Amino acid sequence: MSLTLELEGDTVVVARRRFAAPPEDVYRAHMEPALIQQWLLGPDGWSMPVCINEGRVGGKIRYEWSNGDGQGFYLTAEILELDPPHRIVHVERMHLPDPTPDNRVETTFTADGEGTLMVMRMSLPDAATRKAMLETGMEHGMEASYARLEDQITSTMPAG
């Protein structure tokens, strides 16, 4: 079930993951704001108070994240192609608050037994942008994983 990441050439990152639900459900979870707001949240403690996804080709996407403590950032995107429930193509950038270069993301959902194989192909404009994106991911990932490890340690250590 776990996620694999692969680098292709200098500018592409491909993520693959399986889900125990049919493509229809996984597709909806990527397109419907009420569902997106329940999982696309990053580390524990973050929420998505604003979630706009117009759900049509040419439509706009805007996701805003907040840690409830004054920190936050947002993403804007445009939907380029939709083939429900199999394929979503959009172009996105993060606003930190300066916008990052455009990331073209093609996400496909293929039936795989009773579940779904998701392949997400992220194409960055150049190698330096891809490196910067990976670094940003690393920073967020570091915070989240260390927070989780801390939780594990706290819960397995005898109190006091």
Next chain:
Amino acid sequence: MCYIAVVSAAERLDAAFGALADPVRRAILLRLVEGEATVGELAEPFEISQPAVSRHLKVLEGAGLIVRRVDGTRRPCRLAPGSLDDLDDYLARLREALEINYSRLDRLLAATRASTAEPHERKKEGRKS
């Protein structure tokens, strides 16, 4: 066994935790991903003094995250070998960041299936248990 693994990881990472708990030190590490830098170069983006940066560097050095070498009067720093210095490591971190979202999505999908399941399917499940 899980307990032992966690405790030994805790001991090993104790110093690293302390070092990584500070946003300036995390920013310093990210800067060093690009290559070696001196105290002056590292202090530049922050509104803090060079001695303050030096104190942060001592913490990072003590945690084994960076190493320093002597070059005349300069003591440039770089990431410790095997620390955070290659794309594989970036990928591992990014994978963890994404996986947090997707394991949340797994739970959401499971809950959606359960609530939309046909009544007779649920009854069947009930009888099984």
